[in-house]
Structure formats: structure tokens, C-alpha cells
Amino acid sequence: MEILKEEPLPPEVPTLVLPNTEDVLALGDRLDGVELIILDFPKFTDGRAYSQARLLRERLGYTGELRASGAVFIDQIPFLLRCGFDSFASAQKGFSEALDKARTLFSVVYQPTGDGRATANELRLQRRAAVAA
């Protein structure tokens, strides 16, 4: 198993491992001082952790490492990145090369998420404003 992360954390960091049934909005002070949260994909078709990730990042303002673990495959990467995951534990061959490619696979996004990418709609409005100016 390979952990993919720009700068791997030392092994003793304060970590929270959460099943995908956990209500992250009810974590309260369990989040205090946590630097790594590991969310689980028991099956890759079970998408609950995407919601957990967005709530952690966008609602609770969690800025530490967020790792996807379990059934984590190449074709989920674009979705995982957009939901705020920045680390991946995947056993799939070729995952690390795919991760680099996945960052530029889609030049256009439609949904505003916590990843801060400008949506197609925002770009359209900017363009229209520029033309009008």
C-alpha cells in the first residue's frame, strides 16, 4: 500500500480514523488538534465519504490532511480531489501516475466546492463583465 501525499506526515501525528457512517458534524472536540483524518471507502461505489469530506473541509474548516482509504481507485480521483481529499491510500497499480494526470483531466467544473476552482458559471460571468467593462 502506497500513501500518496506531497509531504508525508510523521507516523505519530494526531489522527482520526472514521467509518463512513460517522456523523462528522457531531465530532465536536474530537477534532481538536487532529492533523490527519482517514475516511473509509468500504466499497468504491459507497459514496458517503465524499459528503463527510466536504463537510469537514467546508463546514468545519478542517485544514489538516484528509486521506481516502479502502477501495480507492484511479477513476475516483477527480471526484476525491474536488471534495477536499489530499492524500490517498490505494493499492491500485499506476495510481500515482494517474493522480498527476487526474489533476488536469477536467479543465472545466460546474459545481462550487471547497477546492476553490472557478466554476464554468463564474468564468462566464467574469467574461461577460469584462466584455461589458
Added chain:
Amino acid sequence: MPDTHFYRYDAYDRALVGERIAQFRDQVRRRIAGELTEEQFKPLRLTNGLYLQLHAYMLRIAIPYGTISARQLRKLAEIARKYDRGYGHFTTRQNLQLNWIRLEDAPDALAMLAEVDMHAMQTSGNVIRNVTADHFAGAAVDEIEDPRIWCEIVRQWSTLHPEFSFLPRKFKIAITGSPNDRVAVRVHDVGLRLWRNGQGEVGFEVIVGGGLGRTPLIGKTLREFLPKDELLAYLEATLRVYNRYGRRDNLYKARIKILVHEIGVEKMREEVEAEYAATRNSALKLAPETIEGIARQFAPPPLRAKRTRVPEVEALKLENRAFALWLKSNVAPHRVAGHAIVTASLKPAGAPPGDASAAQMEGVADIADAYSQGELRVSHEQNLVFPHVAIESLPAVWRALDALGFAEANVGKITDIIACPGLDYCALANARSIPVAQSISTHFASLARQHDIGDLKIKISGCINACGHHHVGHIGILGVDRNGVELYQISLGGDVDFGNTALGSILGPAVEADKVVEAVDALVATYLEARIDGERFVDTYRRLGAQPFKESVYGNS
């Protein structure tokens, strides 16, 4: 060629579709090379429209809100010829299915589709599906606002949604902008109904948890009135609650209707409203310029008022009975004087409902270019609609449709049957649907008789997944398998007219395939004998109850 009067892709939309095809091409390559297992590949192909049927792959092409240009339809015909067997099947969700696609050809077929700004994304799989709309949108007399503006906003938001691409189960949204519901808004995962409140503001009634399938349920109102600019915030809240709490332990209990049913609509509302309160002022709130930008693209074609009484039409009506009947059943009023909405029936007697050959598609496209502003609609009743036809052109349109075999004057009548693909194509089916529809439509082929019988909706499903909507047919027919024999269960009294959404009740024991026509014939005879002025079949059934109908099929015993 006329300009289109609906959403046109810009560079962003085109880039996204192109990148999605490139990604899928690579996924297909990896599947063929054995780098992906079928289990891993399945959701990937499904969300690109590729479904495995009984005999081959089927490609389900999205026709967003059922609106398509003549140019796009010609391309579908070309794809059907090049990659399929030269025909396609229009579905109850306003899509087109090609039944014989080869896996290795699928990326090329999608690339061809992209040439006319179309795609097959999210027509299958556990994602937010292609959003459906009133097929009379933009032309209907009773319309408050064009629902397609909102469908397009939802289309973009739902396309490759990073959080909602692995939902517990599929998620279907329908939007109507008219008080006369033509989209079956109460039998969708989410139904949205535009209406004007006491203050004169237009907003959405949000209905949740409707659906057919194994557990038919009528949707409940989650919110009476939602300001339009908060639509995406509210949908995202609803989907998030579903994604977090929808059941994943049992495929048959995974739709949002089961969640709503199990926790109750009040609890559901509490959860959604709490989530919505936290996100309603986020970037999901739609700026007026965003809404205007999309609305402008749906600006109606500049039709000039014309005369409504045209001598040639009146003369033909008197001399040709088929034309007169066609005017009655297949032509609906248009909001601009001297115009009409024409429905081409894809249900000629004895034909599989909703099928069209490539040549027929091209013929229909030619008619749309000549007489309907180059635009067409697919109805959830599996017919094609010309939304903007001048009354003076009706004879020419009728003759041209007749030449294609699509001028049957049966819209809304007993042979305008909805049927799922059934055991002829589908791996889930227990029984055949199409041959049953064909034998009913052959038996009742007489147009005079059909018009005498009046409005009667027959809906046929080949299994309990209910793709043929049998629960809401005035007469519903469900194929079941009993020890290897195909039997058909008949139910009566279903309906999807707004305010009248009702699920049918089973009439009695299932009958054999060759007895279905006989049974329908007996039901119709009972109705004809008992009806009182102006009653439709379903009205008589509601007045009298099941008993006389039951006796007519099963005898007195």
C-alpha cells in the same frame, strides 16, 4: 437552417464533454486490456450511458429536457446507422436508446454525438439522471415559466457532481412549469413544480420520494415554496441528506423514497432544511445574471400571430376523416395565435412503441426544419413533438408524417401505449412487453373506435421495476414469470394527472399472454356500456369501483 431556441453549448460545455470522452476512451481501453475488472468498469460505463442488456450493450443518449434540434436528430440517425442496426428507441425519460452498440465503438459514437453538442452522461448509474421536462415547454398555453431554464441549470450542476457520483441509487428529477402536469412530477425522486404564490412570485414546490418500481409511492411535498434562485442550494441539501442516510444495504430499498418513507417526511424536511440553512447563501445561490444568461437562450422563436381558421385546413377536415381525428388527438393549442403543437405518434398500429428508424428520424428532422423552427421534443409518452407549427401548415405536416408512418391519430388513446423494452431486450425482465403492446394496438387499430373509447392510457412493464409505469396506467399491465410461463397482471385506476396522481389496484389473477387482449377488450366494453356523459375510462372506474370490470374479465364466479 433556423437558429435553435434552447441552450447552446459554449466553449466550457464543449471542453467538458470532450474531456469526459477522452477519460471514457481510456477506461474502455483499460477494460479491454484487462486492467479494470467488470465490477470496476460497470459504474464507469453506466455513467457514460452504456448499459448491458440481454444480447448486447445499449447506449442511452441524453436528450436534456426532451428538447432536440433537427440537426441533432439527424446526427442520432447517422449514429444509429453507423454503430447500431439503423433504428433507435425513444424512452419514457426523453432519451434515445441504441440497442446494439459494441463496447469498442462506444467512445467513437460518443465523439460523434459531441459534434452536435450532445452526450450520454448520467443516463444510467447511481447518479443524478438526465432531468426531464414538460414536452410542451415553451409553447404550452398554460405555462407559468419555461421549466427548461431550470432543467439546464440542474443539468450543469449535476454533471460530474463530485459528491453525488456514487449515490445509494439512481436519482431522477422532473420539472414542470404548468399547472397541468405533463411530467408526472409526483412519481420522481424529486419533482419540481413552478407556481405563482399569493405575492405574485414564482417559485418551486419541491416534491420528494415519489417513484414506481417495486415499491410505488407518491411523492410528498418537502417544501411548499422555494425561491427560484435557491434551487441548487436546496437540491444539494436534499442530495446530501440522501447520500449520507439513504440505505445501501439493500438495492431494493436504496431509493430516496424508502428513506422518506422510513424516517417520515417531517424528519426528512428537518434534515434538509438544516443542511439548506447552512448552504443557502453559499456560491450555490444563483445570481440574477446567471439565470438571465440561461433564460435568454430559451427565448421563444419570433412567431407572428397568424389566422386560426384556414380554409384549406377546414376543407381537408371535412373530406378526410383521418385528418379530422388527427387534429383532435394529436394537435394541441399553442400560445401564439394561428399556431399549434403537433405530436407525431411513434405508436402506429402493431409497431413497437417509441421505435424510429434512421430514415424516420431524418424525415422527422426535415419536417421540423420546414415547419417547426427546426426544433423537436421527445415526450415521456415516447412520442415526438413539433412545438411550433403554423395552423396553415398542418395539412402538409400531416401528409409528411403519414408518409413516415407517424400520423396515427391516437395520442392519448388506447393504442398510445407506454411499454418498456421487456424480455426482448432487457436482462431484468420477466416477460415481454412489446409484443403485448403490439397485439393490443393491432386489435384496437380502428381510429373511429379509438376515438369513441376516448382517453385511455395503457402502460406495460415487463417486470416489477416498472419502467413501463404500469402503476399509473388507467390500465396497467405487468409481466410476471410463474414457473417459466409469462403471465400478465392487470391493474386499474392509476393516473398521473396533477392532483390526481394515483396508483392502480390489481384487478385479479394474472392472465396468459394470449388472453391480455381479450381482457382489455372486456374492460373497454364494460366501460362503454356504463359510461355517462364525458366520462373517461378511469372516471367510470372510479365511480363504479372494480367489481363490474372484474366480472367482465373473470366472470361471476
